[in-house]
Amino acid sequence: MTTMTRRTALASMGAALATPAFLKKAHAAEVTLRVAHFLPGVAPMQTQFFDVWAKEISDASNGAIEMQMFPSMQLGGKPPQLADQARQGIADITWTLPVYTPDRFPVAETMALPFMVTNAEKTSVAMHQLMQEFGQNEYKGLKPLAFHTHDGGKFHTRGQKISTAxxxxxxxLRAPNQAxxxxLELMGAETVFFPVTEMVVGLSNGVIDGCCLPYxxxxxxxxxxxxxxxxxPEAGARGLYCNTFALVMNERKYEGLSDDLRKVIDDASGAALSQRLGAQFDKFEAFGRSVVEKQGNExxxxxxxxxxxxxxxxxxIYDEWIGKLNDAGHDGAAIVARANELLDAG
Structure with missing residues (x-):
């Protein structure tokens, strides 16, 4: 073997040793992560976020991480069970709403109180920070990947204009959550709680006058x-309400990944992902508003x-929630005050 050939061979060997293991298996996934949520597979959240996010993680791991999507509760169960499905390993990653299990994740639910929303992106940033400061122990057995919200709700009515209480x-009115x-009841409305599918029937037959939902x-x-x-609400005012979301991963699954693959997950989650999800929902909101405008509705x-x-x-309502947070071992007043401070700063 010539000197040049030996140098080339040694250089190639050195490069191979320096390459992370997952980069050597560009065409064979080492890890498959099952991602479950409650929306249909054709929903914008699936097509515009989850599919894109999964590809980014696959590319960043050079194919070592593959994500299998299970929309519409295809792994069984009902939406309120999603957090537990991730904890139990039925799914590896789930996307869920804390309000599905009222009072169980009180810090994460705090932003779902009335008037605790500006827009989705800013409120998602605030929620992520609030969870970092006060909610670190709320999702035991899980690795939180992101927390976010949708934009503020609006009153959609069959003809009624609302200017004052x-x-x-x-x-x-169909209410979106307990708080x-x-x-709405404090302001004199009669509220009902039922799934959005029943809400459509209620609006069609006049059982309800309207609903409170984002665009x-x-x-x-x-x-x-x-x-x-x-x-x-007028531009610049707080929104009527928002619901909060959690994207969580089975902690054992996360800890079982190699250092390199954990870094891929870390780089694709956290505060930046929370902000990105909020921004995604602001885009969904703008599209929904355009549909209302195109219809010619006022x-x-x-x-x-x-x-x-x-x-x-x-x-x-805030005082009652502070009491619930206190009962859960938190400083309720501090959490609510901090949430408002983060929203005002945003």
Missing amino acids: EDLKGLK TGKM EVVPAFKLQELTSVTNE IHTIPAAEIAKWREMATP
Whole structure:
């Protein structure tokens, strides 16, 4: 073997030794992660986020990590069981809402209180920070990958304009969560709780006058055809409510990965992913609003000064939540105050 050939061979051997193991197996996945959620496979969340995110992780690991998607609860169970499915290893990663299991994840639920939302991106950043500061022990057995919210809800009605609390009196509205339902009742509305599928029937037959949901939900259920007026807070005011989301991974599965593969997961999660998910929901929101506009429905503005009054009216709801946080071993007042501080700073 010539000197040049030996040098080339040694150089190649050195490069091979220096290459992480997962990079050597570009065409054979070392790890398959099952990702489960409750939405249909055709939902924008699947096609515009999960599919893209999975490919990014596959590319970053050079094919060593493969994600298998199980939308529509294809691994069995019901949406409230998603966090436990990840903890038990039925799925490796799940995307779920803390409000599906009321009071179980109280820190993560805090941003789902009334008027604890600006837009989805900023509120998601605030929620991630809140969980870093106060919610580290809330998801035991799980590796949180991201926390986020959707944009603030709006009142979609069959014709009623809402400018003041007085306009809510007697209206029958479908409420999206317990805290928002209590807020609406404080202002005189009659609230009902049922799945969104039943909400469509309720709007169609006049059982309810409207619902409180973000624009992003509108296209999937054709709410623009079932309602004629959308009442939204004035720009700059807090949104009516938002629901919170958690993207979590089985902790044992995460810890069982090699250092290189854990880094791939770490690089694709955390604060940046929370912000990205929030921004994704702001895009969904803008599209939903465009659908309402295209339908020709009226978009009515609720003055910011009125929203401020409603926040004062919701004080008993915040006080009750602070008590729940205290009962769970937290400093409830500090958590609610910090949440508001983060939202105002955003």
